[in-house]
Amino acid sequence: xxxxxxxxxxxxxxxxxxxxxxxxxxxxxxxxxxxxxxxxxxxxxxxxxxxxxxxxxxxxxxxxxxxxxxxxxxxxxxxxxxxxxxxxxxxxxxxxxxxxxxxxxxxxxxxxxxxxxxxxxxxxxxxxxxxxxxxxxxxxxxxxxxxxxxxxxxxxxxxxxxxxxxxxxxxxxxxxxxxxxxxxxxxxxxxxxxxxxxxxxxxxxxxxxxxxxxx
Amino acid sequence: xxxxxxxxxxxxxxxxxxxxxxxxxxxxxxxxxxxxxxxxxxxxxxxxxxxxxxxxxxxxxxxxxxxxxxxxxxxxxxxxxxxxxxxxxxxxxxxxxxxxxxxxxxxxxxxxxxx
Numbered sequence: 001x002x003x004x005x006x007x008x009x010x011x012x013x014x015x016x017x018x019x020x021x022x023x024x025x026x027x028x029x030x031x032x033x034x035x036x037x038x039x040x041x042x043x044x045x046x047x048x049x050x051x052x053x054x055x056x057x058x059x060x061x062x063x064x065x066x067x068x069x070x071x072x073x074x075x076x077x078x079x080x081x082x083x084x085x086x087x088x089x090x091x092x093x094x095x096x097x098x099x100x101x102x103x104x105x106x107x108x109x110x111x112x113x114x115x116x117x118x119x120x121x122x123x124x125x126x127x128x129x130x131x132x133x134x135x136x137x138x139x140x141x142x143x144x145x146x147x148x149x150x151x152x153x154x155x156x157x158x159x160x161x162x163x164x165x166x167x168x169x170x171x172x173x174x175x176x177x178x179x180x181x182x183x184x185x186x187x188x189x190x191x192x193x194x195x196x197x198x199x200x201x202x203x204x205x206x207x208x209x210x211x212x213x214x215x
Numbered sequence: 216x217x218x219x220x221x222x223x224x225x226x227x228x229x230x231x232x233x234x235x236x237x238x239x240x241x242x243x244x245x246x247x248x249x250x251x252x253x254x255x256x257x258x259x260x261x262x263x264x265x266x267x268x269x270x271x272x273x274x275x276x277x278x279x280x281x282x283x284x285x286x287x288x289x290x291x292x293x294x295x296x297x298x299x300x301x302x303x304x305x306x307x308x309x310x311x312x313x314x315x316x317x318x319x320x321x322x323x324x325x326x327x328x329x330x
């Protein structure tokens with residue numbers, strides 16, 4: 001006999017993600033999923049944004065890594081509540097991992113939850129975590145062709161942060177090229193050029209994020 | 216991409232559907248739809264299924280996969296073209312003002328079980 005299912009294979013994840021989103025909504029938490037390659041500068045960007053947002057918003061972080069707690073220790077040093085998820089080899093975070101991590105936060109004391117996903121431009125695109133927006137972090141040293149080569153992750157994003165902008169003169173990274181590619185893939189997406197180490201562009205990105213959190 | 220965890224989820228999902236239908240038999244056939252732009256690779260799905268299906272009621276199931284293409288609509292020349300990968304621009308005129316529909320399906324369509 002035949003059972004007609006006609007269901008999404010990742011339906012279980014989507015359902016849990018929706019539950020996470022409902023929880024965030026009820027607690028007044030705005031959730032951001034930060035994705036990018038290993039070494040793109042996701043944690044460094046977070047550190048720089050926190051310096052800018054301190055006192056304006058109550059922040060919390062979930063760090064996703066295959067192993068170790070290096071990133072969580074960096075965030076904890078800033079006095080921001082942080083939970084480290086070790087995926088034990090999995091290449092992406094999923095909604096169930098986020099739901100489990102939420103038990104360690106007092107969500108009523110959080111305005112913005114930033115989830116730093118596992119460094120990966122491929123698999124992270126398939127898993128909704130329950131976030132309100134996705135920011136892609138791409139460093140100038142990775143090259144300007146990444147949106148064309150990994151379209152799915154860029155397509156669903158609301159912002160692109162081009163990090164290590166202070167290195168632009170030393171690379172052949174073509175900002176107009178990626179801007180044009182983003183216009184095609186994600187016309188709604190904002191583009192920021194930032195350099196966390198010099199502070200370039202950080203206030204603009206922080207203000208945009210703060211505006212998104214409290215419209 | 217992450218075909219192993221997709222197949223893991225798929226096997227759980229099939230077992231739930233079979234249970235919900237009040238059956239316990241072996242699964243003989245699965246029909247899946249995996250769009251060309253879904254990011255999942257069918258060969259890897261099959262490989263992961265071979266690894267994970269033994270010792271489950273799906274051990275003998277055949278996988279039938281449909282791979283729908285996506286549609287690229289050009290805002291300039293109005294061409295509507297079927298595509299199987301993300302284009303840089305309109306395949307006809309090269310314009311970058313394009314909209315892409317479909318091709319991202321990742322669906323369990325139906326399950327055939329032993330009567």
